[in-house]
Amino acid sequence: MGETLEALHRLQAVELQIAEIRSQRDIKFRRVEVQRRRLQQANERIEELTAAVRRKQVAMDALSLEVSSREASVVKHREALNNAKTNKEYSTILAAMNTEKADTGKIESQVLERMEEIQSINKEIAQVEEEKKAYTEALAETEEKLAAFDKRNNKETTRLTAERKVCESGIAPTTLLSFNRVAAHHEGEAMAVVGKVHPKRDDYVCTGCNLKISLEIVNILQSRDEIQLCKCCGRILFVESSVAKSS
Ligand SMILES: [Zn+2]
Known part of the structure; x- marks a missing residue:
């Protein structure tokens, strides 16, 4: 992360x-x-x-x-x-x-x-x-x-x-703005962890709303310090270390 x-x-x-x-x-x-x-x-x-x-x-x-x-x-x-x-x-x-x-x-x-x-x-x-x-x-x-x-x-x-x-204090203003907007929308829940649908397959979803998340986004989240918003619920996505790709 x-x-x-x-x-x-x-x-x-x-x-x-x-x-x-x-x-x-x-x-x-x-x-x-x-x-x-x-x-x-x-x-x-x-x-x-x-x-x-x-x-x-x-x-x-x-x-x-x-x-x-x-x-x-x-x-x-x-x-x-x-x-x-x-x-x-x-x-x-x-x-x-x-x-x-x-x-x-x-x-x-x-x-x-x-x-x-x-x-x-x-x-x-x-x-x-x-x-x-x-x-x-x-x-x-x-x-x-x-x-x-x-x-x-x-x-x-x-x-x-x-x-x-x-x-x-350590967060960029635009990122903070996104966070606050989503937090206000979802009773403080501005972030959603990316969940793996099947342990053996690379299928991912936003656990906030169940929208499918592409492998590309998961790769970005794991490799870059960049925020990605869920296209459906707007929550800031993150991956837990346990959600490792199977490949
Ligand atoms: Zn979502």
Whole structure:
């Protein structure tokens, strides 16, 4: 193995450890995000429902006011009824009063309807509040776990990052760029060993993706300090000393 590949190999070892910590952290971070989203949705729902209650309350208040004014009008009609001079006047007032009463009844039932709607929305608000409580607790718990994870791994991450810098120092910028690009793509796994398909035959594959690797590439890898990328997965190929050609 050439010098460059050896340096990349050391870098790969550090990178994989960093990637492992990162992937564990990502899982914990995603859990926090899920709870945060749920909590936000619950808050939005409560806001929506509270606004609906307010709107229905305003409508109900207006209807209640109308009921009161109509009731006052019925009282006036009743007084007029008592003072009616003729039968005709009496029956006219009675008819008007009955209409007023019937209308009032209709509006009263509308008030009751609004009241029931408000009650049912308030019930839903109480339900969402319960859910919100659970999400808040779950969020605190996931955040705590993430913070504990960071606390546990901070030192190690700092150490690995420093070590990565040291490993990078001997590698050409363009090679490093290739490495970083592939590493980002394959969760830190920027390199793939060339595997032998059959112990007695010179058939080789990239163990990262199983693409066939030509004997020519294997020869280059064994004789020159040159990097070769797998044409399929882009990983930097290398051969282990055990993968010796059979010929
Ligand atoms: Zn490959």
